[in-house]
Amino acid sequence: MKLLRACLLLILFYFICITDCATFRFASYYASHMVLQQKPSQAVIWGYGEVGASVTVSLYKGPETILKKSVAINDDAGVWKVLLDPVDHGGPYWLLAQQHYQKDITDLALHDILFGDVWLCGGQSNMEMTVSQVFNASKELAKAADYPNIRLFTAALEVSLMELDDLAKVDLQWSVPTSENLGNGEFTYFSAVCWLFGRHLSHQLKYPIGLVESVWGGTPVEAWSSKRALQKCGLSHHEECASERSMYTGEMAGPCNYTVLWNAMIHPLLNMTIKGAIWYQGEQNTGTNTDLYNCTFPALIEDWRLSFYEGTNGQTDRHFPFGFVQLSTYQKKQQNDDYPVIRWHQTADYGYAPNPKMNNTFMAVAMDLGDESSPYGSVHPRDKQTVAYRLYLGARAIAYGEKDLPFQGPFPIKFEVFYKESYINITYDQQLLITSLSDSIFEVLCDSMDETVDSWSPVAVTSACSRVVTVCFKGCSQISGIRYAWQDWPCEYKKCPIYSIQRKLPAPLFVKYFKK
Numbered sequence: 001m002k003l004l005r006a007c008l009l010l011i012l013f014y015f016i017c018i019t020d021c022a023t024f025r026f027a028s029y030y031a032s033h034m035v036l037q038q039k040p041s042q043a044v045i046w047g048y049g050e051v052g053a054s055v056t057v058s059l060y061k062g063p064e065t066i067l068k069k070s071v072a073i074n075d076d077a078g079v080w081k082v083l084l085d086p087v088d089h090g091g092p093y094w095l096l097a098q099q100h101y102q103k104d105i106t107d108l109a110l111h112d113i114l115f116g117d118v119w120l121c122g123g124q125s126n127m128e129m130t131v132s133q134v135f136n137a138s139k140e141l142a143k144a145a146d147y148p149n150i151r152l153f154t155a156a157l158e159v160s161l162m163e164l165d166d167l168a169k170v171d172l173q174w175s176v177p178t179s180e181n182l183g184n185g186e187f188t189y190f191s192a193v194c195w196l197f198g199r200h201l202s203h204q205l206k207y208p209i210g211l212v213e214s215v216w217g218g219t220p221v222e223a224w225s226s227k228r229a230l231q232k233c234g235l236s237h238h239e240e241c242a243s244e245r246s247m248y249t250g251e252m253a254g255p256c257n258y259t260v261l262w263n264a265m266i267h268p269l270l271n272m273t274i275k276g277a278i279w280y281q282g283e284q285n286t287g288t289n290t291d292l293y294n295c296t297f298p299a300l301i302e303d304w305r306l307s308f309y310e311g312t313n314g315q316t317d318r319h320f321p322f323g324f325v326q327l328s329t330y331q332k333k334q335q336n337d338d339y340p341v342i343r344w345h346q347t348a349d350y351g352y353a354p355n356p357k358m359n360n361t362f363m364a365v366a367m368d369l370g371d372e373s374s375p376y377g378s379v380h381p382r383d384k385q386t387v388a389y390r391l392y393l394g395a396r397a398i399a400y401g402e403k404d405l406p407f408q409g410p411f412p413i414k415f416e417v418f419y420k421e422s423y424i425n426i427t428y429d430q431q432l433l434i435t436s437l438s439d440s441i442f443e444v445l446c447d448s449m450d451e452t453v454d455s456w457s458p459v460a461v462t463s464a465c466s467r468v469v470t471v472c473f474k475g476c477s478q479i480s481g482i483r484y485a486w487q488d489w490p491c492e493y494k495k496c497p498i499y500s501i502q503r504k505l506p507a508p509l510f511v512k513y514f515k516k
């Protein structure tokens, strides 16, 4: 009897160990070929194991032990988490996680680990477009093999009503770039903007770059926002929506319930130490809470920053650099204010980035990159090279401290209205490159005589030189505002009227109201 009981216990113990010891694992996004954030930050390694066990994580370069960290698992969910000491960029390293539980030792090993900068790429379909969908796709795909130091990861499309700790699924596990994984069909992986941005960084920095794609086409900013971020803008997190073909962009709409993508595709990543993020989204908000975007977008940025900072025990910069693409174009012939309004709101109504409400951000203007004959619909322009290059300039200036690098198009700093002579002198912050000045690109808000609605009317540019543009508003006795490029499709491809002399960066749209 005693023997039988002992035997049963032994079998039971063995069974428990088999099932439970098998739960020792890394979180879903730790894999061979990954890039971990370099010094001065500390990379976070975490996973699941046996409650009561101890876990030792060791980093090796060849046979040499670089560091060793141990932790006891005392969390009910079996979560373990270690912070590696800061590691300089380079590699390859290999990493061993070892669980000691009672008499059992379980090993997990990852190889070809690099240290460098990890960038998160988020947004909707324009970030989701793959390298095979852009201009010169075959040429770009053929270059994949030249960048073995860039590594790619893509989270799967998932929704959740609750915040998930780990990703439910991974679409592309950490990989060395190949023409196959850069051009896996359409709107899958890998993101062209993310890749081309990473490629520029890799050229410039000459060390490993990790790119983490977590995007879903046709999704509004509210889906990517936490409860906390939505509450800042007076939105309840319970909001639901009808997710059908989007009437605003023509593309298939993705999930739009508030927080569902934050829950499933961002929250699980919060324990990863990152360098920064880039974002291309807003088309879906041309029909949803458009007027709130000047709150919801800055709130998302601040909330992601705080969340990554907390999730990595302070190892991700509390103010990490956040780059974004200002919306490109959608419809050439229809006058639709929603596109300029979102572009303006993307800057928290300042017109440029960074700005007082959006610290440490950078913006790539894209309204001059329209592509009416794009086979993916005009909302999906194929020139992602220029978008990525403009983002990259912003990253160098903002994220990598090149203070004197020009990365912004011209922006007005002074308006002088001469009512008697009916003209306005607009002084920009830098020398202008004027390509062509179409008649309707500047408009003034003409005050009506009879107290009916004020209206915007196009005005002629009478001269433009160096940093000053002069517009004439004959026919209006009083004006109360002026705006530039306030159109869905303001100009032909790379032919907006005003660029910077240095690097030919387009002047972003603006609207300026004068006090009556």
Ligand SMILES: *[C@@H]1O[C@H](CO)[C@@H](O)[C@H](O)[C@H]1NC(C)=O
Residues within 6 Å of the ligand: 159, 240, 241, 243, 255, 256, 257, 260
């Ligand atoms: C949105 O919420 C509603 C109600 O909870 C649910 O029926 C629907 O499946 C949700 N859609 C998505 C994509 O989460």
Ligand SMILES: *[C@@H]1O[C@H](CO)[C@@H](O)[C@H](O)[C@H]1NC(C)=O
Residues within 6 Å of the ligand: 290, 291, 292, 294, 295, 348, 349
């Ligand atoms: C956002 O823009 C709307 C108009 O679209 C305006 O009424 C509101 O005051 C702005 N909010 C902020 C926070 O700037």
Ligand SMILES: *[C@@H]1O[C@H](CO)[C@@H](O)[C@H](O)[C@H]1NC(C)=O
Residues within 6 Å of the ligand: 046, 047, 079, 080, 081, 165, 270, 271, 307, 310, 311, 312
């Ligand atoms: C990851 O970060 C989130 C958010 O700060 C936190 O709630 C969670 O406990 C962290 N997970 C681990 C494994 O530390």
Ligand SMILES: *[C@@H]1O[C@H](CO)[C@@H](O)[C@H](O)[C@H]1NC(C)=O
Residues within 6 Å of the ligand: 317, 319, 320, 359, 360
């Ligand atoms: C803005 O970001 C910089 C760079 O990280 C940081 O040093 C500074 O404290 C931030 N300022 C505010 C007001 O958040």
Ligand SMILES: *[C@@H]1O[C@H](CO)[C@@H](O)[C@H](O)[C@H]1NC(C)=O
Residues within 6 Å of the ligand: 135, 136, 382, 383, 384, 385, 386
């Ligand atoms: C495509 O390649 C041609 C020829 O090299 C080049 O002139 C053009 O600028 C490229 N287009 C883009 C968007 O990079």
Ligand SMILES: *[C@@H]1O[C@H](CO)[C@@H](O)[C@H](O)[C@H]1NC(C)=O
Residues within 6 Å of the ligand: 425, 463, 464, 465, 468, 469, 470
């Ligand atoms: C306005 O700008 C023009 C150049 O575009 C210049 O010739 C003119 O003197 C300016 N007017 C004033 C009052 O400064």
